Amino acid sequence: MSEAPGLPAIFACFLTIGMQGFGGGLSAWMRREVVLRRAWLEEPQFLSGLALSQITPGPNAVNLAVFIGTTLRGWRGALAAFAGIMGLPMLLVLGAGVLYFRSRALPGLESALAGMGAVAIGLNLATGWRMTRSGVADRPGAAIMVATALTVGVLRWPLLPVLLAIIPLSLLLVARETRR
C-alpha cells in the first residue's frame, strides 16, 4: 500500500461495488475494485480480511467492507466504506418495498432473480479460481483449501467448528513450512 486513499475515494469505490453486486457475490466485486483495479490492498491482505470477516459474526460482505475501510483509513474509512456499499442498495430496497406493499406483486422477479443468482455463483467460483492461483502457493495450502470447500460447501458442516479446527491446522502447517 503506497499512500492511503482519501475518504471520498473510498466512498466512491464502495458505492460502485454496491451498485454492481446484483444477485450476491459482493466479495468478488470488492476484490475486483479494491485489489485489482485500485491496488489499495494486496491479495494476502484481502484474503485475510475475507477470512476474518467470516469468523466475526454479521453479514460477510458488510464485514469485509468495514475491514477494508478500517485497514485503509481507520474508523472514518470504515464509515465511508459502509455508507458506500449500503447507500444505494438500501434506497433501492426501500423503494421496492413500498411498491411491493402497494401492488402485492413481483412481476418477473423470480426468473430474473434465478438468472442473476446463477451468474453470481459463477462469479464467486471464478473468483475462487483466480484467488487460488494468486493466493494458494503450496500443497498444504491447497489441501486446506479443498478441505474447507468440501466440509462447508458440500457436507454443509457448521461453519464455526470447522473454522476453529481448520485455522489452527493451517497455522501449524505454515509454521512447519517456515521452520524448514
Added chain:
Amino acid sequence: MMATLLQLAGLFGLLSLLAVGGGNGVLPAMQHASVDVHHWISNRQFLDLFAISRAAPGPGSLIVVLIGQRAAGLAGAAVACVAMFLPSCLLVHMAARVWGRYHAAAWRQRAERALAPVAVGLTYASGLALMQSTEHDLVAYALTAASTLLLAVTELHPLLLLAAGVVAALLFGA
C-alpha cells in the same frame, strides 16, 4: 410505536451477533420472530421481501430494513438497520484495527499465509452451497457453468454476464 422500535432493536441487535458465517444463518430465526412472534409480516411477505433484498445489489441482509419499515415505518427501518449492522461492524472494526497494528509482525505474515487458503476455500464453499440450496435447475446450472468458465479465463465484465443471465432466465425459465 416505541415498544415496536425496542423490539426491532433487541431482535436485530441479537441476530447481528449470532450471525456467524454470514446473514443467511439467522434467516430462520428472523422469519420466526417477525412472522410468528411479533406478527409484523406474513410468511409469504417474508419470502417476497427476501427475494426483493436479494434482487437488489448489495448485501442480502438488507431484508431487515424492509421488515423494520413494515413494522414501524421509516424509524423502524432505521432502527432495524443500525441494530443489525452496528454490533457486528464494531466487532470487525476492532479486529481490523488489531490486525493492522501488527502489520509487520512475523506472526501476522504467517497468519496471512494460513488464512489465505481458508478464505479461498470458503469462497468455493459459498458457491457450492448456493447451488444446492436454490432451486438450481438445468438452465441455472448451465448459466453457472458458463459464467464460471467465462469469468475465470476472460476479462469480460461481470455485469454483462449478469444481464445475460437475467435475459436467459426470462427466456428459458430458470
